[in-house]
Amino acid sequence: xxxxxxxxxxxxxxxxxxxxxxxxxxxxxxxxxxxxxxxxxxxxxxxxxxxxxxxxxxxxxxxxxxxxxxxxxxxxxxxxxxxxxxxxxxxxxxxxxxxxxxxxxxxxxxxxxxxxxxxxxxxxxxxxxxxxxxxxxxxxxxxxxxxxxxxxxxxxxxxxxxxxxxxxxxxxxxxxxxxxxxxxxxxxxxxxxxxxxxxxxxxxxxxxxxxxxxxxxxxxxxxxxxxxxxxxxxxxxxxxxxxxxxxxxxxxxxxxxxxxxxxxxxxxxxxxxxxxxxxxxxxxxxxxxxxxxxxxxxxxxxxxxxxxx
Amino acid sequence: xxxxxxxxxxxxxxxxxxxxxxxxxxxxxxxxxxxxxxxxxxxxxxxxxxxxxxxxxxxxxxxxxxxxxxxxxxxxxxxxxxxxxxxxxxxxxxxxxxxxxxxxxxxxxxxxxxxxxxxxxxxxxxxxxxxxxxxxxxxxxxxxxxxxxxxxxxxxxxxxxxxxxxxxxxxxxxxxxxxxxxxxxxxxxxxxxxxxxxxxxxxxxxxxxxxxxxxxxxxxxxxxxxxxxxxxxxxxxxxxxxxxxxxxxxxxxxxxxxxxxxxxxxxxxxxxxxxxxxxxxxxxxxxxxxxxxxxxxxxxxxxxxxxxxxxxxxxxxxxxxxxxxxxxxxxxxxxxxxxxxxxxxxxxxxxxxxxxxxxxxxxxxxxxxxxxxxxxxxxxxxxxxxxxxxxxxxxxxxxxxxxxxxxxxxxxxxxxxxxxxxxxxxxxxxxxxxxxxxxxxxxxxxxxxxxxxxxxxxxxxxxxxxxxxxxxxxxxxxxxxxxxxxxxxxxxxxxxxxxxxxxxxxxxx
Numbered sequence: 001x002x003x004x005x006x007x008x009x010x011x012x013x014x015x016x017x018x019x020x021x022x023x024x025x026x027x028x029x030x031x032x033x034x035x036x037x038x039x040x041x042x043x044x045x046x047x048x049x050x051x052x053x054x055x056x057x058x059x060x061x062x063x064x065x066x067x068x069x070x071x072x073x074x075x076x077x078x079x080x081x082x083x084x085x086x087x088x089x090x091x092x093x094x095x096x097x098x099x100x101x102x103x104x105x106x107x108x109x110x111x112x113x114x115x116x117x118x119x120x121x122x123x124x125x126x127x128x129x130x131x132x133x134x135x136x137x138x139x140x141x142x143x144x145x146x147x148x149x150x151x152x153x154x155x156x157x158x159x160x161x162x163x164x165x166x167x168x169x170x171x172x173x174x175x176x177x178x179x180x181x182x183x184x185x186x187x188x189x190x191x192x193x194x195x196x197x198x199x200x201x202x203x204x205x206x207x208x209x210x211x212x213x214x215x216x217x218x219x220x221x222x223x224x225x226x227x228x229x230x231x232x233x234x235x236x237x238x239x240x241x242x243x244x245x246x247x248x249x250x251x252x253x254x255x256x257x258x259x260x261x262x263x264x265x266x267x268x269x270x271x272x273x274x275x276x277x278x279x280x281x282x283x284x285x286x287x288x289x290x291x292x293x294x295x296x297x298x299x300x301x302x303x304x305x306x307x308x309x
Numbered sequence: 310x311x312x313x314x315x316x317x318x319x320x321x322x323x324x325x326x327x328x329x330x331x332x333x334x335x336x337x338x339x340x341x342x343x344x345x346x347x348x349x350x351x352x353x354x355x356x357x358x359x360x361x362x363x364x365x366x367x368x369x370x371x372x373x374x375x376x377x378x379x380x381x382x383x384x385x386x387x388x389x390x391x392x393x394x395x396x397x398x399x400x401x402x403x404x405x406x407x408x409x410x411x412x413x414x415x416x417x418x419x420x421x422x423x424x425x426x427x428x429x430x431x432x433x434x435x436x437x438x439x440x441x442x443x444x445x446x447x448x449x450x451x452x453x454x455x456x457x458x459x460x461x462x463x464x465x466x467x468x469x470x471x472x473x474x475x476x477x478x479x480x481x482x483x484x485x486x487x488x489x490x491x492x493x494x495x496x497x498x499x500x501x502x503x504x505x506x507x508x509x510x511x512x513x514x515x516x517x518x519x520x521x522x523x524x525x526x527x528x529x530x531x532x533x534x535x536x537x538x539x540x541x542x543x544x545x546x547x548x549x550x551x552x553x554x555x556x557x558x559x560x561x562x563x564x565x566x567x568x569x570x571x572x573x574x575x576x577x578x579x580x581x582x583x584x585x586x587x588x589x590x591x592x593x594x595x596x597x598x599x600x601x602x603x604x605x606x607x608x609x610x611x612x613x614x615x616x617x618x619x620x621x622x623x624x625x626x627x628x629x630x631x632x633x634x635x636x637x638x639x640x641x642x643x644x645x646x647x648x649x650x651x652x653x654x655x656x657x658x659x660x661x662x663x664x665x666x667x668x669x670x671x672x673x674x675x676x677x678x679x680x681x682x683x684x685x686x687x688x689x690x691x692x693x694x695x696x697x698x699x700x701x702x703x704x705x706x707x708x709x710x711x712x713x714x715x716x717x718x719x720x721x722x723x724x725x726x727x728x729x730x731x732x733x734x735x736x737x738x739x740x741x742x743x744x745x746x747x748x749x750x751x752x753x754x755x756x757x758x759x760x761x762x763x764x765x766x767x768x769x770x771x772x773x774x775x776x777x778x779x780x781x782x783x784x785x786x787x788x789x790x791x792x793x794x795x796x797x798x799x800x801x802x803x804x805x806x807x808x809x810x811x812x813x814x815x816x817x818x
Contacts, residue, residue, distance in 0.1 A: 010646075012645065012727070045417075048417075048421040052648045052649060070425075071423075073422055073423040080417050082414055083417075084414030084415040084416075085413065086336070088335075088339055093335060096331075097329075097331075097332050100327075100331070101419075102423065
């Protein structure tokens with residue numbers, strides 16, 4: 001479990017991070033959203049024990065980053081935005097370096113290296129020089145490096161920047177898989193669709209302050225008072241629209257095609273199910289009834305002002 | 310017992326399972342540049358030897374004794390060239406090893422891992438030292454020509470190589486903190502060369518001068534550290550606190566001690582406030598402040614090796630204090646933007662003296678001076694006299710250091726919001742550019758006033774601190790008073806400004 005409590009960091013008069021707090025449980029993938037210069041990297045570097053907070057702290061599985069940074073380092077895997085790779089080593093040597101540093105026992109090192117290479121799909125490149133790898137492969141190698149010591153928290157600062165769409169998709173799937181493995185993951189990005197797909201919690205930061213944070217659905221719901229329901233019927237969309245108008249929770253209906261309509265709805269899941277039941281019992285042959293996915297971009301634009309430090 | 314076991318395990322891990330060391334081993338000779346560099350290095354050595362040998366041949370028939378002497382000179386030339394090349398290459402190898410971590414952006418990855426600075430720095434030093442040993446090994450065929458021609462024995466060659474390897478070790482250790490602090494390749498190499506040049510000259514001065522004073526009949530304990538007298542001290546013995554021993558013994562001891570000291574400096578620069586590296590650095594600094602004056606002043610050999618012909622501790626310590634002013638900015642600078650290490654936690658704190666932070670700077674400086682004077686006293690034994698004049702001079706040294714410290718405190722008070730580095734640069738700029746310029750201007754003004762006959766000649770002497778240890782008590786008191794008042798005025802102004810800044814910033818931590 002990670003508890004971040006009132007982290008603050010100033011560089012002279014510039015307060016880069018101001019009183020940031022949040023909590024993560026195992027398996028949480030936390031999307032850290034903010035414009036460039038909002039304070040994401042500074043927060044992540046403090047959590048990685050590379051920057052000393054002015055005040056506040058973070059506790060990872062009972063270890064305080066200020067009191068016992070070495071113990072915290074053993075439990076984190078940090079992948080910076082602009083990470084480095086030794087240019088004169090082979091892929092397995094690069095991982096062996098970090099396995100040694102993280103005190104992986106000598107007898108286990110080779111198998112650990114093989115396992116993480118397999119996880120990131122780089123087994124074929126085991127003996128290649130690290131510099132010969134493509135950007136996407138390097139990104140995966142860096143992720144493999146973060147995993148050699150089986151950390152409980154991964155700090156990934158803009159992990160998908162500079163990747164092509166395929167590499168980006170592969171990386172997203174890999175991060176989601178790591179989340180399923182029970183690791184806590186903090187992923188920072190300013191590309192919102194990138195995070196919406198696999199983060200279950202998000203935090204939006206602006207000028208060093210956490211504007212909002214929590215479950216994606218909860219945040220979207222708190223910002224967007226009405227949900228958009230997409231309804232498709234085999235026929236009679238216009239009648240269905242009129243029928244739904246005035247029903248409990250329905251704020252407005254809009255006809256979007258001869259068989260489709262959208263419903264602005266205020267209510268919870270039970271009320272949605274009731275609405276569907278009423279529609280079906282009235283004889284409308286419904287072939288689609290879904291809530292529009294949470295739109296982080298809208299939320300972000302709504303809660304932030306665009307100001308930068 | 311468990312603690313001892315943990316310590317032993319940790320040391321074992323540092324020296325046998327060191328990741329940076331192993332990585333350097335793997336990659337050091339892997340690049341395509343390595344064979345070219347080794348070829349260039351050997352070519353320089355071979356060409357130097359060949360040029361000297363052809364010079365000998367061109368002189369025609371000579372007596373056997375003359376030839377023997379010339380062959381010894383040939384050997385000296387080869388060793389001299391080796392010393393030069395090691396002094397040139399060692400800082401480059403050491404700084405590149407460190408700076409490449411910054412250049413490849415690996416440093417964040419390294420320090421977000423549970424790697425201690427000791428583990429990292431020892432790995433870097435040992436792997437760089439191995440490179441120097443490789444250089445020495447490949448040069449053996451060139452040096453062996455001297456043995457075959459009769460200019461030296463294998464014992465001579467091995468003794469010389471042993472000393473060169475110690476020199477290389479110290480040069481590399483000296484370069485590592487510079488590389489850590491600069492983080493840039495050209496700057497770190499340039500400053501490292503400059504530091505090595507300064508170190509070799511100071512250390513040679515402290516060893517060659519006493520040798521010259523004794524008519525080259527005795528060899529001071531530090532003589533083996535200087536590169537200029539390598540061949541001259543082969544097989545020599547020295548005396549340390551009355552105990553006769555081979556020169557390589559104190560050379561090895563001081564080399565390892567200095568190397569450790571420099572590595573601790575790098576470790577301290579990398580760590581946060583109150584780190585054990587800073588604690589250890591300060592302890593080693595005090596030991597060094599005691600040891601060097603003790604060894605320089607004779608280490609119990611009756612003061613025969615006093616380099617400056619004096620028995621006054623101030624005269625012995627003063628040249629070193631001038632050298633150590635380079636380090637004062639690191640003790641006096643503070644800032645609100647550099648983390649707790651530089652947070653201005655007061656002007657004087659014994660509690661933090663060995664743990665760092667700005668409040669520990671001044672007490673630590675005073676402690677260094679006292680320790681250095683004690684070392685000088687012990688070194689000279691019965692020859693040392695510490696009378697009222699001696700004490701006055703020691704007090705003068707302390708006041709001078711306090712003045713230099715107050716400049717640093719003021720520099721930080723002016724540049725409190727731009728980081729400690731800016732304050733240090735400002736401080737150094739003042740000491741090494743503005744200070745000498747003011748002295749020069751005063752001299753010029755005196756010359757001008759002398760020519761008009763309006764002022765009595767010699768008044769600039771009252772501000773010229775270079776000659777302080779040799780001043781009469783009256784002049785010394787005048788200088789101490791002037792500088793003391795200046796130190797207090799600058800100190801009080803900058804301290805009141807510091808308090809206001811800290812108050813505005815939200816108070817003390």
